[in-house]
Amino acid sequence: MLGKQIADPEENREMRRKVAFVAEDKPLYGYMTVEQIIGFARSFYPDWRTDVERTLLRDYELPARRKVAKLSKGMRTKLALLLAFARRPELLILDEPSEGLDPVGIESLLQSLVSQSADGVAVFFSSHQIAEVERVADHVCILEHGRLRLDAPLDLLRERYRRIDLVFASPPPESEFQIPGVETIRTNGRQISLFVSRNVEAVTERARNLNVSCIEVTPVGLREIFLETVKES
Numbered sequence: 715m716l717g718k719q720i721a722d723p724e725e726n727r728e729m730r731r732k733v734a735f736v737a738e739d740k741p742l743y744g745y746m747t748v749e750q751i752i753g754f755a756r757s758f759y760p761d762w763r764t765d766v767e768r769t770l771l772r773d774y775e776l777p778a779r780r781k782v783a784k785l786s787k788g789m790r791t792k793l794a795l796l797l798a799f800a801r802r803p804e805l806l807i808l809d810e811p812s813e814g815l816d817p818v819g820i821e822s823l824l825q826s827l828v829s830q831s832a833d834g835v836a837v838f839f840s841s842h843q844i845a846e847v848e849r850v851a852d853h854v855c856i857l858e859h860g861r862l863r864l865d866a867p868l869d870l871l872r873e874r875y876r877r878i879d880l881v882f883a884s885p886p887p888e889s890e891f892q893i894p895g896v897e898t899i900r901t902n903g904r905q906i907s908l909f910v911s912r913n914v915e916a917v918t919e920r921a922r923n924l925n926v927s928c929i930e931v932t933p934v935g936l937r938e939i940f941l942e943t944v945k946e947s
Contacts, residue, residue, distance in 0.1 A: 744783030
């Protein structure tokens, strides 16, 4: 990771200096105050960004003298993010980073992630909030029960995936549309709905050859891609 062998203790230690991790349950020392835990974390990193610390303390409205155990869930999330962002990481790993945040906090977080990426930080995050993923991610993986179901750049998914709705006087058998790239086929009366990952032109050409009455091709968002990928399995 980051060019270091994780099995080597010294290289592992060097690697971890450059990685910031915010866990889903935000484990922090509850007996410390906000300012104490920031000072504690700061002492480990010679290149700690004090300007980022001050800015986020103000923007997140974190109470410096309050004990961590007394913070709300959203405040704990903000504190964990501050500790990660101020470290000047090369790799930022976030697990459900928006948990506990209100809409204003979520918007601030997403802007921060875009800013971190623009500064050259690799951001790897896991989230069930698909709308947030779609707003900021460059590359998307879909996991289901520990299996990798999809792995592709987001722009490529937007370019390739389509919903094709076809209307026939008398629908042909679904087997006519078992073309590479057709992920799911659903028939409802005179209508056939196809979820397609590629070969859109081949599908529409097949439909025309089968005397289709109406063709409607529409782009799909990441949410629909996720749902169809999971349903298929």
